[in-house]
Amino acid sequence: MVPKAETTGRPTITDVAAEAGVSTSLVSLVMRNLPGASPANRKRVSEAAERLGYRPDSRAQRLRKKQTGTIGVVVNFEHPFHADMIEALYAEIGSRYELAISAVTPGRKLEEAVAGLINERCDVLLFLGVVATDEQLMAFDKELPSIMLHRRLSEGTIDTVRVDDVDGGRMATEHLLSHGHRRVLYIDGSGKAGSDDRLAGFMETVAGKGLAEFATVLPGGESEDDGARAMREVLAMPSDDRPTGIFAYNDRCALGVLYTAVRAGIRVPDELSVIGYDDSRISRLISVGMTTIRQDTKSVAGSAVARAIARMQEPALSAVDHVLQPTLIVRSTTAAAPNPATKDIL
Amino acid sequence: MVPKAETTGRPTITDVAAEAGVSTSLVSLVMRNLPGASPANRKRVSEAAERLGYRPDSRAQRLRKKQTGTIGVVVNFEHPFHADMIEALYAEIGSRYELAISAVTPGRKLEEAVAGLINERCDVLLFLGVVATDEQLMAFDKELPSIMLHRRLSEGTIDTVRVDDVDGGRMATEHLLSHGHRRVLYIDGSGKAGSDDRLAGFMETVAGKGLAEFATVLPGGESEDDGARAMREVLAMPSDDRPTGIFAYNDRCALGVLYTAVRAGIRVPDELSVIGYDDSRISRLISVGMTTIRQDTKSVAGSAVARAIARMQEPALSAVDHVLQPTLIVRSTTAAAPNPATKDIL
């Protein structure tokens, strides 16, 4: 039978085999850099592939192997922070694995996003910034090993890799207290991921120093608007009662605080210290210079990928809650509490 | 021969056929909601599939058909604006097509991101916020129909869908001039996408009103820091020479301007008007309320998907530069120019 090379669109492994005058198995070996082909044939095949512009069809490859080597990532892009995580994940997987990204959007529900990944036969699922019930997650985990990132779940639901938010709350609060702040405020995340834990760290720390009576909590949220709204409440307080140190749920919220404070003529950090959370890109800008708590994306991505690979090999492993430590990043929005004399000027 | 149901991991179409007591072709029809199966069998198959938890393997599906119905998106997530575009694209494709997302990151070069998509046998490629040479793009386009979003390219390189930046620059500038601003400033994007066109629109408009001598241009960029730096230059000018209206390359840049101005005690919009570009999420926040130029993501996504589908069906179509109109969104950072009396207070 005549070799069918060049019949249709893209060249196939058969075309390359014909062009090089060898079998398809040999082409397969060479293309994947596996041992077992003579140098001469290796060269011949490589050149034939190059000549034809051959690209191995990854659908066919993955269909043939039992494992696809693909990590599915279900992501909600609403929060810019998640783009950083995607980057970190790409950096971690190297070339041995692939990432398949499926977004949850207002018009594309979680089930749909996950179904796409399951149908692609990903080996494992990572959830990033996704709101889901324990029931949903456990159902997904039954179909495919699932790992939740950056979020604490009820005991034993599914695997999690996250940074200790209680500890983060503690570090932020201690940073303020150690600079002499007494009237401190936590603007919370209104139920968003990690908010309650950060609050717990805050409360625990102020109580530990016997300063609970000076501490306040105000409802906030994850956006600049939430921070701005809370700050307006602060501005409505008699100036002697106002906090001198504010810990906001995240950097975006802290930015709203900062912006509103500055617009009201308050000097930061001289009159007011502000600390955020996430060490997001925005906090790192020179013009912002936000003191913040870093959730190291590289470490989280590293642990997540390691766990993903482990679950690929042994899907039945029981759920593990992997907790990493946060880091305090001091920049220029926090400083010593204003002394009484200074305070009067405010 | 005995049906092989339940041998290994996931159920296949064969398992469902066995369970329902019909042929695989019938299962295939039912699963894809195609006509040609009796209601009774349709029900039987659906129930069998449900019982087994069957999920069609999309790798196998796409391997079998010549077209995969998949639109590959090469994206650079650095700019938060692109997350909005992804959302809009998902909304546009409906359920007839799929999106495969491949990110370009500092550690993952363009070629690599594109290769992944080609190997998946996407039918067409969309480029979003990606920096690429004409040569690279033309090479990609030879392998797969390619469409660049939100960026103007040399004539005839590849398909583009974008918003008219010259017009956007014109609208922004006219908005300032129509509010009585004379000393106007454009903070440019230092070569970033669309920057030169916006500058052209700016220059053309001030020249048209005979105000070229009052117009200034300062180097900027795409981040808050770039805007902040430019604004510090403005603050260094004698106050009589300072612009009263500033048009910034994008919203992030404008935010840096705003923040720096406010911190210097300048009231916006009473003493200074600021207009951004993109109508990004940040500009829409109540606490920011930035006047800006909207590049309608829905329209761009719609045109991009329409063009993608056209190119899927007829890959040889010659490159088209599809240009959409921008819209002025007036919020609260722009107002009438301060009159001389007011200006003296500044």
Next chain:
DNA sequence: TTGAAAGCGCTAACAA
């Protein structure tokens, strides 16, 4: 070191 052949899960002729 090489090649022949079977088959991954599915769809699309074609036949019945």
Next chain:
DNA sequence: TTGTTAGCGCTTTCAA
């Protein structure tokens, strides 16, 4: 309306 059969492009035994 239903079933049979032949591949899609690849990897992987198995034999040579």
